[in-house]
Amino acid sequence: MRADLDPRLADRPEGLHIAPMTNGDIRAVLRIESLSFSTSWPPSAFTSELNDNKLAHYFVGRARSGADGDAVVAYGGIWVILEDAHITTLAVHPEQRGKRYGERILVHLLHEAIERGASWITLEARESNTVAQSLYRKYGFTTVSTRRAYYSDNGENAVVMWAGNLRGELYRNRLAALERQLNAGSQP
Ligand SMILES: CC(C)(COP(=O)(O)OP(=O)(O)OC[C@H]1O[C@@H](n2cnc3c(N)ncnc32)[C@H](O)[C@@H]1OP(=O)(O)O)[C@@H](O)C(=O)NCCC(=O)NCCS
Numbered sequence: 001m002r003a004d005l006d007p008r009l010a011d012r013p014e015g016l017h018i019a020p021m022t023n024g025d026i027r028a029v030l031r032i033e034s035l036s037f038s039t040s041w042p043p044s045a046f047t048s049e050l051n052d053n054k055l056a057h058y059f060v061g062r063a064r065s066g067a068d069g070d071a072v073v074a075y076g077g078i079w080v081i082l083e084d085a086h087i088t089t090l091a092v093h094p095e096q097r098g099k100r101y102g103e104r105i106l107v108h109l110l111h112e113a114i115e116r117g118a119s120w121i122t123l124e125a126r127e128s129n130t131v132a133q134s135l136y137r138k139y140g141f142t143t144v145s146t147r148r149a150y151y152s153d154n155g156e157n158a159v160v161m162w163a164g165n166l167r168g169e170l171y172r173n174r175l176a177a178l179e180r181q182l183n184a185g186s187q188p
Contacts, residue, residue, distance in 0.1 A: 016101050018108050021058035021075060023050060028072035029060065036091040039153045049088075055079045056088070057112050061105055063096065076105040078113055078121070085118035085166075090132070100182060102135055107179055110139065114166050121166060124158040126151060136161050140174055 021029065026046045033040045049056045061074035076090035087109060092102045113121050124147065125132045133143070141161040150158035165171050 015063045016061045016074070016099075016104050017063070017070070018059050018061045018104065021046075021050060021060045021077070023047065025060045025072055025075070026050070029075045032072070032075065032091050032093045033089075035094050039151070041089070049077065053079070055081055057109075057116070059105065059108055059112075061092075061101055063099075063101065065093075065096070074101040074105050076109050078109050080113055080116040080118050083117060083119040085113035085116070085121040087121065087123035103138075103182060106135060106139060107175070107182065110166070110175060114172075119166055120162065120164045122160060122162045124150060124160055127157040127159055133159065133161065136163075139163065139178065140171060 026043060029046060030040070030043055046058075049058060056077060056079050058077035059075065060072045062070045063073045065071035065073055073096040074090075074092040077088045079086045079088060087106075090102060090105055090109070092099075092105075110121070121141075122144075123136065123141070125136070127146070140163045142163070143159045144162045145160045147158040147160060149155045163171070
């Protein structure tokens with residue numbers, strides 16, 4: 001769907017405008033990436049994801065950011081392979097965290113996955129990353145396994161999280177309820 005026709009991409013009072021990531025966004029994304037992860041993706045990884053990987057779908061969130069006007073403050077991406085989706089990355093600029101931007105990007109990724117036919121979605125997170133795990137659990141992800149010493153920088157384990165039956169009524173209702181709370185600015 002064209003970004004300018006997608007009601008989910010319309011400007012929101014909460015101030016995050018989500019749109020497909022373009023090559024022009026990569027510089028800003030890399031800045032957030034380097035502030036968010038101990039091992040960052042190189043620029044070529046984003047370039048090839050955007051230009052060569054037909055299964056990949058990446059988005060940025062823009063918001064008012066100080067005197068700079070609108071700036072990229074968050075991003076995330078998924079791969080969708082038939083019924084399986086994989087969240088490859090998700091990050092919010094450290095100065096912009098706690099404003100539900102991460103949650104908005106995740107909701108966008110979930111809708112994208114569902115619209116593209118996914119029934120399951122998985123991701124890996126560092127065992128110590130309790131903030132991200134809490135966000136994912138809120139959206140129905142559960143930990144299904146541990147990959148030992150998955151992260152080469154410090155040998156940390158990864159937890160593999162999974163949410164299933166995304167297209168089922170139960171999950172759609174859960175997502176809709178969480179989204180209503182998100183848009184109303186109230187949280188459970
Ligand atoms: C994880 C991340 C994307 C969350 O983004 P955010 O915009 O700060 O989070 P939000 O304001 O949208 O919060 C949504 C949910 O995240 C969790 N969360 C956010 N901040 C939290 C904190 N300080 N402590 C515990 N849980 C937290 C909660 O579940 C929260 O929902 P709740 O308030 O209803 O409990 C952000 O912290 C980040 O970029 N971290 C570094 C990169 C990273 O770890 N990415 C994930 C890789 S798997």
